Amino acid sequence: xxxxxxxxxxxxxxxxxxxxxxxxxxxxxxxxxxxxxxxxxxxxxxxxxxxxxxxxxxxxxxxxxxxxxxxxxxxxxxxxxxxxxxxxxxxxxxxxxxxxxxxxxxxxxxxxxxxxxxxxxxxxxxxxxxxxxxxxxxxxxxxxxxxxxxxxxxxxxxxxxxxxxxxxxxxxxxxxxxxxxxxxxxxxxxxxxxxxxxxxxxxxxxxxxxxxxxxxxxxxxxxxxxxxxxxxxxxxxxxxxxxxxxxxxxxxxxxxxxxxxxxxxxxxxxxxxxxxxxxxxxxxxxxxxxxxxxxxxxxxxxxxxxxxxxxxxxxxxxxxxxxxxxxxxxxxxxxxxxxxxxxxx
Numbered sequence: 001x002x003x004x005x006x007x008x009x010x011x012x013x014x015x016x017x018x019x020x021x022x023x024x025x026x027x028x029x030x031x032x033x034x035x036x037x038x039x040x041x042x043x044x045x046x047x048x049x050x051x052x053x054x055x056x057x058x059x060x061x062x063x064x065x066x067x068x069x070x071x072x073x074x075x076x077x078x079x080x081x082x083x084x085x086x087x088x089x090x091x092x093x094x095x096x097x098x099x100x101x102x103x104x105x106x107x108x109x110x111x112x113x114x115x116x117x118x119x120x121x122x123x124x125x126x127x128x129x130x131x132x133x134x135x136x137x138x139x140x141x142x143x144x145x146x147x148x149x150x151x152x153x154x155x156x157x158x159x160x161x162x163x164x165x166x167x168x169x170x171x172x173x174x175x176x177x178x179x180x181x182x183x184x185x186x187x188x189x190x191x192x193x194x195x196x197x198x199x200x201x202x203x204x205x206x207x208x209x210x211x212x213x214x215x216x217x218x219x220x221x222x223x224x225x226x227x228x229x230x231x232x233x234x235x236x237x238x239x240x241x242x243x244x245x246x247x248x249x250x251x252x253x254x255x256x257x258x259x260x261x262x263x264x265x266x267x268x269x270x271x272x273x274x275x276x277x278x279x280x281x282x283x284x285x286x287x288x289x290x291x292x293x294x295x296x297x298x299x300x301x302x303x304x305x306x307x308x309x310x311x312x313x314x315x316x317x318x319x320x321x322x323x324x325x326x327x328x329x330x331x332x333x334x335x336x337x338x339x340x341x342x343x344x345x
Contacts, residue, residue: 031173035189037261038196041064042155043088044061044067044090045069045088047077047081047090047091050137066148087155089109089112092114094126111132116136133147180237182249191313193259194305197305198306201307203301203305204263205300206299208298208321208323209237209255211254217293224287225287236282240275247259263301280294296333297327297336298324299335299338300316301338302339315340316340319340
């Protein structure tokens with residue numbers, strides 16, 4: 001390629017990037033929300049020697065708050081932690097706190113010290129030993145829930161940050177043109193959405209959509225015009241979804257996947273029809289022209305995701321793709337839907 005040609009390509013890339021709306025912060029927030037929702041409950045260690053207190057704390061922690069294991073003595077607690085890292089530790093032992101803080105490790109837990117008395121000098125002793133937070137054993141249940149909830153949020157955000165750092169080089173989370181999630185993000189996180197739905201017995205639906213006659217758009221308006229349509233299409237779909245719950249990814253040239261967590265077949269069908277109408281009934285503004293665009297949709301809805309079925313993500317994708325195929329071959333600009341049962345695919 002000639003030097004002049006290279007310069008032209010670079011200029012086009014820079015111009016395209018300059019035209020993209022400054023939504024990086026919003027994109028990041030949406031991505032983090034998806035990752036947080038898909039994480040299993042953080043692992044926690046209850047290193048509590050007092051049997052009564054240990055029983056009280058265990059009864060107050062809901063199953064979806066922490067996946068926890070209890071230890072009755074300091075040595076066992078430190079042994080369990082050495083065998084498997086727990087991001088959150090609740091303990092009534094200053095020795096456990098000192099033992100954990102003396103460890104040389106890349107990861108450190110968030111430690112909540114449960115003091116015998118809710119007094120300043122005991123809280124100070126816990127913080128001095130290395131605790132991140134302190135609470136008296138006779139504190140109201142509402143305060144315990146608040147402090148344990150804060151510990152969980154910190155643990156989850158730390159886990160998301162680690163995942164993002166680890167995957168940063170191999171996983172581009174955002175499609176560069178449309179600013180929705182990328183194909184690689186979809187491939188990674190749709191199975192995690194399925195795992196989460198199966199874990200809690202929730203509903204999940206997947207919609208695939210394809211812009212109708214997109215080749216004609218490129219042939220008529222050029223690739224720059226086609227890019228504008230894609231950008232507006234992705235933004236319009238995202239605007240019609242629930243913020244930080246539903247999400248959309250570009251998985252092909254003009255094909256998008258829409259993930260609807262905790263949404264069964266019927267509400268997903270309503271959403272798919274609204275999306276189709278929202279695309280077809282409002283023109284796209286391209287190079288000063290008003291352009292009509294339609295899209296075809298294929299829905300796979302599951303009211304209850306069964307546990308233990310590893311091929312559900314692949315099966316849902318195939319079913320949604322087959323439904324999309326039927327929409328396109330039945331005249332386009334329509335929704336075809338399939339409801340799965342909770343039987344194994």
